[in-house]
Amino acid sequence: MNRLTLPLIVVLLIWDTVRGQNVLENMMWPSYSGINAQLGMAKVTEEPCSTGDLKFGYQWKYGQDFKVALNKCCDNYRQNGDKCVAECENCLNGFCSTPNECICNKGFLKNPENDQCESNPLEQCRISCENGRCDENARCHCERGFVMGDDGRCRDEVIFCLKIMRKGKVCFTRGKKASDEVYV
Structure with missing residues (x-):
């Protein structure tokens, strides 16, 4: 193996390991056998960026340390803490899964x-x-034993109420106590 082959292999392995877009530009390459690993084998002109976690750390491959710095988000991503999140235009009532891909919320x-x-x-x-x-017109119809309340929700249908002396009444629905209404 000649003196240029091993650095090239190391560069390609790191490129494969980091998997960031244009990651090589922002790495510091140590020398190997007096040959700098940055020999123009991978010409990258754009600054590296991330579509996920922002990273500051080191990769270790075959006895060599390589500084990895992905400290900016790629185009169509914005920083949110230590992560890069996709951006979408006008993604109201939804969330941005990938750039310009809005997934609608439930309903x-x-x-x-x-x-x-x-x-x-209807949803x-x-x-x-x-x-x-x-129904097909998005109107709610209560099931048997329930009635539409003033708030538009189906409530237990009151079956009967008992007056309790002069303190008020107790109401029951389908075999259970529904509420205590006390009048003074």
């Missing part, structure tokens, strides 16, 4: 015409219609 659908996450009334109904079912 929202992506409009194919403008790529915006818009409210899905919104399903989320809030506990103890009921939603």
